[in-house]
Amino acid sequence: MKFTNKIKTNWHDTDAHRNVRASKIVEYMQETANAQCESSGLPLEKLRDERGLAFILGALSINIYSPLHAYEEIEVRTWCKEAKSYIFNRYFEIYRGDEKIAEASSTWVLIDLNTKSMVRASSCEFMSGCFYYDDPIDPSILPPKPRLPKDATLYEVGKRKIVYSDIDYNMHMNNTHYPDMICDFLEEMTDETLSYRVASLALSYIKESHLGATLTVYRSQIREDDTVDIRTVNEDMQICLEASVRFARSDMIEIRD
Numbered sequence: 001m002k003f004t005n006k007i008k009t010n011w012h013d014t015d016a017h018r019n020v021r022a023s024k025i026v027e028y029m030q031e032t033a034n035a036q037c038e039s040s041g042l043p044l045e046k047l048r049d050e051r052g053l054a055f056i057l058g059a060l061s062i063n064i065y066s067p068l069h070a071y072e073e074i075e076v077r078t079w080c081k082e083a084k085s086y087i088f089n090r091y092f093e094i095y096r097g098d099e100k101i102a103e104a105s106s107t108w109v110l111i112d113l114n115t116k117s118m119v120r121a122s123s124c125e126f127m128s129g130c131f132y133y134d135d136p137i138d139p140s141i142l143p144p145k146p147r148l149p150k151d152a153t154l155y156e157v158g159k160r161k162i163v164y165s166d167i168d169y170n171m172h173m174n175n176t177h178y179p180d181m182i183c184d185f186l187e188e189m190t191d192e193t194l195s196y197r198v199a200s201l202a203l204s205y206i207k208e209s210h211l212g213a214t215l216t217v218y219r220s221q222i223r224e225d226d227t228v229d230i231r232t233v234n235e236d237m238q239i240c241l242e243a244s245v246r247f248a249r250s251d252m253i254e255i256r257d
Contacts, residue, residue, distance in 0.1 A: 062104035083121035199248035
């Protein structure tokens with residue numbers, strides 16, 4: 001069984017090529033997950049304020065098969081795989097009519113905010129019946145979790161300070177903002193001759209990036225399959241994020257004066 005949420009895209013969700021940004025697509029998915037929790041009697045603020053618990057995203061893999069544009073009506077679907085240990089898996093699909101636009105798999109852990117320790121989701125009886133369950137997405141369909149060797153050939157492309165507009169109630173950068181941050185450092189995204197869009201994205205969230213922290217962003221050269229690897233490192237030289245982005249040609253609309 002899958003929970004569904006109908007959304008209309010906005011003009012301000014789009015980029016210079018008039019395609020909805022990858023960050024917004026991730027946001028649609030996670031807002032749908034939040035709506036599902038809310039409708040099931042487990043809003044995130046209740047989980048935090050009454051139970052002292054929070055779901056923390058560990059990894060996200062997404063395919064975007066076709067670009068979305070402003071003012072399109074979409075249906076976002078989400079469901080879970082029953083948790084049997086510390087790992088909580090949630091899946092997503094986005095449809096425009098009968099066309100599947102995107103699908104994703106995400107991995108979460110439940111954290112006790114007081115002890116900073118992981119909690120077995122399967123041991124939380126109060127969450128019983130709060131999620132929709134269905135068959136998982138075949139992992140071979142989605143981009144694999146990035147596993148960059150420590151000595152990967154990367155070069156620095158800039159620094160990024162975490163500011164007010166980045167953070168959520170956990171006081172660290174909200175995970176839906178990372179695709180925008182990554183694309184900000186990829187010149188391919190604004191090269192008019194290439195007209196690229198994000199076709200797939202794999203993110204591995206290794207360490208939280210807190211308010212005031214400054215990240216150094218590194219990237220690889222673009223490979224023959226139009227894929228780029230990214231790593232962010234904090235002031236203590238700790239790896240915070242690793243990611244892989246694959247580009248595809250955009251259906252760019254010509255902009256006339």
